[in-house]
Amino acid sequence: MGGSGYRSISGSAGLVAKFLVFFCLAQLGLSVLVNEEPLVLNYHNGPLLTSKPNLDVHLIWYGKFSAVQRSILGDFVESLGAGAPLPSVFSWWKTTEGYKDLSNEVPAPTKTHTRLGKQKLDEAYSLGKSLKRTDIGTLVLRTVSSGALPVDDNAVYLLLTSQDVIVERFCMGSCGSHASIVVGKTALPYAWVGNSESQCPGQCAWPFHQPLYGPQSPPLLPPNGDVGIDGMIINVATVLAGAVTNPFNSGYFQGQSSAPLEAVSACPGIYGTGAYPGFPGNLLVDNTTGASYNAHGVKGRMFLLPAIWNPATRSCKTLV
Template identity: 35%
Template sequence: MGKPCTHLLLFFSLSFFSSIVLSWKPQQFYQSNNYEGSSDLVNLVYHMGPVLATPLNLYTIWYGHWDPTHQAIIRDFLNSLSSSSSSSFPSVADWWRTVRLYTDQTGANITGEILLSGEHYDYTYSQGLSLTRLAIQSVIKAATVAHPNALPLDPYNGLYLVLTSPEVQVQDFCRAVCGFHYFTFPAVVGVTVPYAWVGYSGTQCPGMCAFPFAWPEYVGGPTSVGDSRSEEVMGPPNGDREPASVSDSRNVEVMGPPNGKELMDPPNGDVGADGMVSVIAHELAEMASNPLINAWYAGDDPTAPTEIADLCVGVYGSGGGGGYVGMVYKDSVGRGYNLNGVNGRRFLVQWVWSPVRNRCFGPNALD
């Protein structure tokens, strides 16, 4: 059989790419079925493709001009993922253990070893200030051929994370997506490797992509702490996994539903960077369990799969779903979090679907 025409293959690949890129979508309030106990609504199926079972080298590309404080927050989160990291329970590594429950057809689990192996700083906007989804692959290519300080092109263990700064516009950002993952095309990058993109939403659309630290305009905004409709309880800051009543002496805070809830303060003091952390976690979990879009997902349409983090968008603690964050901790000044990380960091990260419990789950769960 003769070789297929290369330009036709590229055309069909790009056409398919435009319709299937897997995305983290903004939280839609009042219409969510993502209750943490909704096991009867989910049919998560393994489609025989690979998962990321070998130790991973994570390469981060900082595209644009970044605030070092924001970079430090994200970098500490990434360094907290590996099972070899040291943080108190419930930790980011504990959260990743749910992701590790997914296996390939040989029975191999997703790896627990994720090493931040390289960083590249694209200060010059090599692909411009306005990027299409496909241009994200060109950003990766540019980072691997840059001089000096190029990232290695790592087809066996590499995972690439492109992070765009506040001034960079990305196709569909804020309108339809907050991040996405896919795999690179050899015609663009040279090899096939999993990658993800996440944008900084702190100035462009915090209400869409940094929930629950900001509310979308269509919700109508938060109200005061004293609103009588307050119903959601944030748990104790000491890691105690027992639920506490509103009258408990441990000083829990009562928070309300989306039409009467005060804004939750971000755990590291920046709405955009703290919001990005959860979107990054979302994309990493889905890249690990569905790197080539043929492994773990729900739904009959492979061009629009529902993946393990999609099932739990907006759920951060027990009782979460339908616009409710769930029961999470607060620190001494009222900043919400559910996970501990390296360097004393705390993060608020959405849960993912557990194939063992058949529901959304995180290490801060009360059951």
């Protein structure tokens, strides 16, 4: 497998770290108001996804997903490139237009729109129900090489694993990741997110489940009625933003390239204004279902999206 290696996305790991600092300061009787350094994601002079007018997100479904689950997640990907009432998924995604490369270009999603690409079902668990990290790249490579998905250097190949699939280091500080493979002479960005509902919802589906650590406030109701899928959407948003703004580990990030903080992972645990450890922030609530959300999508869908770093303000941007 070629490419730049994995960038793991830790669901509530950053939130847990912030809570522990908060807790320790409180125990010492010190003020918990800490003046943090400005958050800056440095640009490392590498390519962004800017070579073509459209960005396709191709989906590989590994394991058993219901038709309803696939439609929810597919609608989210469509919402990245389609208008909806504000606050919208599309307006959240357009924040990436501030991430410019050496030619002052912006990522493809903002040139025209992001599109839901082709989809491939692997309901037979072709590599079994226990995967190593290297198997993720292998599955993407096999799918592309077989012709089931096109070779497209301005696309992201998103592999989604069902809740009965164990992935190496899943739930152990990682809810998803992105990397790249080389097919011929073409480097292809890809990403992976797992369904954590039966394995670690407290880590990877918060705030729709009580967190593993920290304040145990009641979980929020998921906007699409599925803790696993609504949790996956949070992590899909995270890895896609990372894949667009840091596709080959030479784009925008802070820290070490082996464990970088990227567009969304730099803003852990923040979903609305007033967020603090254990509290996702002030959100919108659907009057009918009581579910919490902060973004509208296509077909009347509602979603909860994490904060994203805004280069213009050098701060974490929320929709509400």
